[in-house]
Amino acid sequence: xxxxxxNIRKEFGRFPALDDVSLDIRSxxxxxxxxxxxxxxxxxxxxxxxxxSPTGGTIFFGDEDASQKTVQQRNIGFVFQxxxxxxxxxxxxxxxxxxxxxxxxRRPPAAEIRKRALDLLELVQLSGLDKRYPAQLSGGQRQRxxxxxxxxVEPNVLLLDEPFGALDAQVRKELRKWLREIHDRxxxxxxxxxxxxxxxxxxxxxxxxxxxxxxxxxxxxxxxxDHPVSPFVYGFIGQSNCLAxxxxxxxxxxxxRPIGLRAxxxxxxxxxxxxxxxxxxxxxxxxxxxxxLVTASRRVAGTRHLELDLGRTHPPVEIELPPERAAAGDxxxxxxxxxxxxxxRDGERQAVxxxxxxxxxxxxxxxxTLVAQAS
Amino acid sequence: xxxxxxASSVASPGRxxxxxxxxxxxxxxxxxxLTLTITxxxxxxxxxxxxxxxxxxxxxxxxxxxxxxALGDAETFSAIRLxxxxxxxxxxxxxxxxxxxxxxxxxxxxxGKAFLTTLIDLPFSVSPVISGLVFVLxxxxxxxxxPWLQSHGIxxxxxxxxxxxATVFVTxxxxxxxxxxxxxxQGSSDEEAxxxxxxxxxxxxxxxxxxxxKWGLLYGVLLCNARAMGEFGAxxxxxxxxxxxxxxMPLQVEILYNEYNFVAAFAVAALLALLALxxxxxxxxxxxxxxxxxxxxxxx
Numbered sequence: 001x002x003x004x005x006x007n008i009r010k011e012f013g014r015f016p017a018l019d020d021v022s023l024d025i026r027s028x029x030x031x032x033x034x035x036x037x038x039x040x041x042x043x044x045x046x047x048x049x050x051x052x053s054p055t056g057g058t059i060f061f062g063d064e065d066a067s068q069k070t071v072q073q074r075n076i077g078f079v080f081q082x083x084x085x086x087x088x089x090x091x092x093x094x095x096x097x098x099x100x101x102x103x104x105x106r107r108p109p110a111a112e113i114r115k116r117a118l119d120l121l122e123l124v125q126l127s128g129l130d131k132r133y134p135a136q137l138s139g140g141q142r143q144r145x146x147x148x149x150x151x152x153v154e155p156n157v158l159l160l161d162e163p164f165g166a167l168d169a170q171v172r173k174e175l176r177k178w179l180r181e182i183h184d185r186x187x188x189x190x191x192x193x194x195x196x197x198x199x200x201x202x203x204x205x206x207x208x209x210x211x212x213x214x215x216x217x218x219x220x221x222x223x224x225x226d227h228p229v230s231p232f233v234y235g236f237i238g239q240s241n242c243l244a245x246x247x248x249x250x251x252x253x254x255x256x257r258p259i260g261l262r263a264x265x266x267x268x269x270x271x272x273x274x275x276x277x278x279x280x281x282x283x284x285x286x287x288x289x290x291x292x293l294v295t296a297s298r299r300v301a302g303t304r305h306l307e308l309d310l311g312r313t314h315p316p317v318e319i320e321l322p323p324e325r326a327a328a329g330d331x332x333x334x335x336x337x338x339x340x341x342x343x344x345r346d347g348e349r350q351a352v353x354x355x356x357x358x359x360x361x362x363x364x365x366x367x368x369t370l371v372a373q374a375s
Numbered sequence: 376x377x378x379x380x381x382a383s384s385v386a387s388p389g390r391x392x393x394x395x396x397x398x399x400x401x402x403x404x405x406x407x408x409l410t411l412t413i414t415x416x417x418x419x420x421x422x423x424x425x426x427x428x429x430x431x432x433x434x435x436x437x438x439x440x441x442x443x444x445a446l447g448d449a450e451t452f453s454a455i456r457l458x459x460x461x462x463x464x465x466x467x468x469x470x471x472x473x474x475x476x477x478x479x480x481x482x483x484x485x486x487g488k489a490f491l492t493t494l495i496d497l498p499f500s501v502s503p504v505i506s507g508l509v510f511v512l513x514x515x516x517x518x519x520x521x522p523w524l525q526s527h528g529i530x531x532x533x534x535x536x537x538x539x540x541a542t543v544f545v546t547x548x549x550x551x552x553x554x555x556x557x558x559x560x561q562g563s564s565d566e567e568a569x570x571x572x573x574x575x576x577x578x579x580x581x582x583x584x585x586x587x588x589k590w591g592l593l594y595g596v597l598l599c600n601a602r603a604m605g606e607f608g609a610x611x612x613x614x615x616x617x618x619x620x621x622x623x624m625p626l627q628v629e630i631l632y633n634e635y636n637f638v639a640a641f642a643v644a645a646l647l648a649l650l651a652l653x654x655x656x657x658x659x660x661x662x663x664x665x666x667x668x669x670x671x672x673x674x675x
Contacts, residue, residue, distance in 0.1 A: 098572035
């Protein structure tokens with residue numbers, strides 16, 4: 001079932017947790033709500049569930065206005081970070097709970113409830129553990145019971161609040177893959193909350209990046225990573241560098257010289273240049289480039305990470321190179337130029353100023369934050 | 376909680392033998408341990424076991440026949456019955472009040488919550504005699520509603536209702552105090568899970584909340600019951616000491632003692648102590664029987 005969130009506002013006391021948020025989720029999608037703590041992602045999830053009621057705005061399940069309904073009437077499946085399994089019930093009873101508490105005319109016969117619960121336990125690969133109590137299961141197993149329990153009621157939408165947050169890294173990775181498989185097999189519309197970008201990018205069809213109670217960007221993992229529309233998304237997703245630069249006659253200047261990047265049709269003035277550590281090229285003989293001293297060098301798997309001091313008050317910049325190209329030791333001087341970058345301009349609301357540097361690709365974002373980009 | 380397989384492999388015999396035998400950082404020397412243990416045991420013996428033994432010895436001084444005869448006395452028998460009646464009314468009332476108060480405080484945010492929490496402790500901090508006097512001031516013949524009650528033939532003071540009210544007041548904190556920290560620690564996510572699965576409020580309470588708190592609840596009820604049967608101060612003020620009618624067991628003990636009827640006094644006292652002991656034994660037995668489940672319900 002598709003879920004549409006319309007201009008939702010939520011205030012706790014006088015503190016706004018969500019400010020005019022709208023979001024369309026298509027039926028069968030796997031959506032990640034990603035953001036730092038305090039960004040409002042869990043609040044949004046709980047509003048969709050009906051565990052909180054909005055200060056303003058509406059939520060539609062299909063064509064029905066769900067915001068008028070109680071949590072029971074919405075028929076959702078909710079999975080909690082700390083499982084919230086009923087500790088005094090066996091695994092089987094936990095999974096069957098949602099069916100057992102139905103009023104008589106909607107409740108399946110006992111034998112069918114049992115069969116459905118057992119089937120779900122098989123789906124989550126916990127066959128044979130039906131008589132155990134939650135305390136006798138590992139964290140990963142408990143979370144799978146919680147998911148089976150949520151799916152037992154055939155929910156309109158499956159909501160997961162940091163589902164892997166309490167698990168260790170190894171189990172997290174396994175469960176992540178496994179959740180994707182379950183989703184592909186059952187096709188439930190699923191929304192999950194996470195602060196782990198790797199989890200969001202790997203698992204979700206579309207990622208909703210949130211910050212300070214508002215949505216920054218909605219897009220596929222590729223769009224989010226390759227075309228961030230705001231400085232926040234640039235900084236929050238993946239690694240990125242930010243340099244304070246100046247625009248002069250369509251050319252980008254760093255300190256007292258142009259660096260060989262152009263943003264034509266841009267008014268003069270200060271701006272911020274964002275680029276990722278791996279989107280750079282080394283340059284021999286600097287006729288318009290960025291250059292700095294190597295202050296630290298780390299080998300991370302297949303690449304070498306170099307920390308460069310660009311001088312004066314600028315924070316160090318990090319670049320990634322293939323190990324063979326970064327053979328030179330510390331304190332050597334390196335000249336480079338970003339190959340993919342974006343310009344954003346400071347201000348209360350950062351305003352559109354620029355087009356992309358060279359190539360034909362037009363700027364696809366309407367968001368006011370984008371200034372210039374190149375790929 | 377987790378049976379970590381690496382934990383056992385670390386403590387392999389080879390490594391253990393290689394390490395010098397050092398005591399854990401938190402363990403004390405033998406002498407210190409011995410001193411602490413003896414102090415604690417001596418204290419328990421002096422202040423708990425000795426008086427208890429004295430009560431039973433005094434009660435049985437003239438033989439079991441006298442003991443039984445003392446309990447069979449009409450006034451004493453009526454006191455026993457009254458005590459059980461009052462406890463049977465007061466304890467269920469406080470069970471309901473206690474659960475309601477703990478539920479409200481642990482699961483909801485509302486104005487005046489801190490005030491309510493403080494109020495619940497009030498009976499602990501106020502002298503029981505004053506608690507009793509409050510009811511005399513409220514329902515006595517010189518009070519505002521005293522004359523109205525009298526004209527309608529409603530007897531509260533010096534009757535069972537007064538005794539129940541005083542007992543309820545004094546024993547109010549036991550159940551709530553036991554449940555509030557427990558419910559706060561457990562949080563609301565179990566309830567939210569049940570609601571999200573379609574359970575009604577009542578189903579959620581019955582199938583999820585109650586099982587989660589049942590051990591704390593039982594403990595609170597047992598303590599509440601022990602205190603309800605043993606309460607003296609507040610009950611003494613509202614009882615009026617009418618023999619064979621409004622004397623509870625603790626009051627009867629006092630009367631018999633003041634009349635130098637030591638065997639009877641100690642016989643009733645022994646019975647009262649026995650009820651308390653049974654309460655404690657019951658609690659311990661339940662704890663042993665369901666230790667695994669209790670441990671599980673306290674974990675997250």
